[in-house]
Every structure is written in C-alpha cells, then in structure tokens.
Amino acid sequence: MKLTVNGEDHDLTVTTLAELLAALDFEGDWLATAVNGELVHRADRSAHSLSDRDRIEILSPMKGG
C-alpha cells in the first residue's frame, strides 16, 4: 500500500505500524510515532493497522533551545 513516512512516499507490503517500523529498519526506545496526526503509543504499534494513503511521522530526540 502507498504510505507517506516522514514526508516521503513509500509503497510497502505491511499491515501494522510495528511492521512498517521493522520494514524501514527503525528501532530504539527513543522513537515516537503518529499516524494521520494522532499519537500512537509504543505499546499500540503492533495492533495499529495501517490503511492506504496513511501519513506516518516517526520522530526522535534532537537538540533544541
């Protein structure tokens, strides 16, 4: 299905958010995820089904003022 991940288009065969993270080689307890503007908690990623055209944001800690 077609997904937008951090602003980039992808065509992937995945069904859940956890599978998407694994497919794109994201790992680490420092990641935060959102789908279509809504936070998806770490514990809910395996149960969160993705749909065609979903927009996913994967954020991590960065320096800031």
Added chain:
Amino acid sequence: MLTLYGQELRSRLLLGTARYPSPAALEDAVRSSATEIVTVSLRRETAGGRQGGAFFDLIRSLGVHVLPNTAGCHSVAEAVLTAKMAREVFGTNWIKLEVIGHQDTLQPDVFGLVEAARILCAEGFEVFPYTTDDLVVGEHLVEAGCKVLMPWCAPIGSAMGPQNIPALRAMRAHFPDMPLIVDAGIGRPSHATTVMELGFDAVLLNTAVAGATKPALMASAFARAIDAGRDAFEAGMLEPRDFAVPSTPVIGKAVFA
C-alpha cells in the same frame, strides 16, 4: 531555592542543547553551568537511522531534568501533537510550549499559545509557555492552567538583551507569586543579571552560550551572573537618585581653615 511544578532546583539557569560545536562542547557547557534543566526537541528520524539514539544517550548521561519543546510548531494542532510525542519519548509531563506566529521575529502566536496551553494542561501536561511580556496574555495562560510563565525579552537568538524593562518590571509586579523565566533574547551575562535584578526567577539560554567562542566558560559566566542578579534582588537595591549623597560621614570632619 526555585520550585517549578513542585520540583525544587538550586540552579536558576535553564540551558538549551542546540548549536554547540560538538556533543562534547554541549556536555562541558552543561556541567560548567551547573544547570539542572536542559531543553530538547523532536525531529524526523531518517529511515534506518540511529541519530536520535546517540543524542538521547548523551542527554540521559547528564543526569539533569529534560524540558522538551515544541519549537517550529506554527499551529495548535502541531504543538499539541508534538507535546504528546515528546511525552512518549522523554517520559515527562513538562513541555516548553512554543506556537510560533511570525517567521522572521519568531514571535509567539499568543492566541494559539493560550488555546494549546488549555488543551495540554487539561491532559496533565505541566506547561512552560514561551510568551511575550503582555500581562493579559499571561493572565489567560495562568487561567488555562500554566504555573510558570516564560516571556521573551527580545527575539529568539537575537542577543539584544532586555528591550522593554518597564514591561518586564510590570510583569513581575502583576504576577508576584508566579515563577517567571526570561526565555529568549539574552546575549550576554549582564543581560541576565539585569532581568534577575528585576526579580525574575530564572533565565533560559541557548545561543548566547552555544555561540560563544568558549561555550563552557560562557556557561560558567552566565551561572555566576544569574546568581549575582538574584542575590542583588534579594538583598534589596538602592533606587537611583538625581543628586550626590556622601558615603563618608560628614559629622566630626576636621576643619582646617
């Protein structure tokens, strides 16, 4: 002792973690400033990347409180979602709330700020709002649930120092029991001393330290300047006069002619 959302703190300096020449320079600055709170942000992680992990490990190794920000957010929805994602990553209810209203001045959108603060406070966040020195906006933020206010004294990163001292003084007088932190615009230690002498409770710095030739030395200079300003405020300062007053007693002075 400074208390922010129930957390007692010895240091009155909050330090940003951006723009240092290296991670080691950041670590040195944090240690020499003796700060107990550092600000951080969230950004997109690259696919397959591990960028955030190294920075996360560095921050955790410093043993200080973490204050995530919503820097770069221009809407209420962006700021609220970023705050929720920051809580997920950093495991804290603290959030430095920024809703930027103007691209050039980075002036806060105070209307969006109040709206976002109300949403986040209702969801259990402890909000540190980056605001202006406007008293009415401050009142709305307090009504929304904020227990700290963080007015700018000049635009972010400008290093101009306090541009409207009467407004800062009025803010201190209007919110006598509210922790007030000057969040932006400080350029040099004397600026920090000035706002601390006005009775502000703390100063948040980033560029003034990170952009110095020797960041760790500047961090130390700021820490001492902030403490000096605080001590002066607590000691009670003289008001300026338009005439001279002899400091040496006049009574008993010898008369030679």
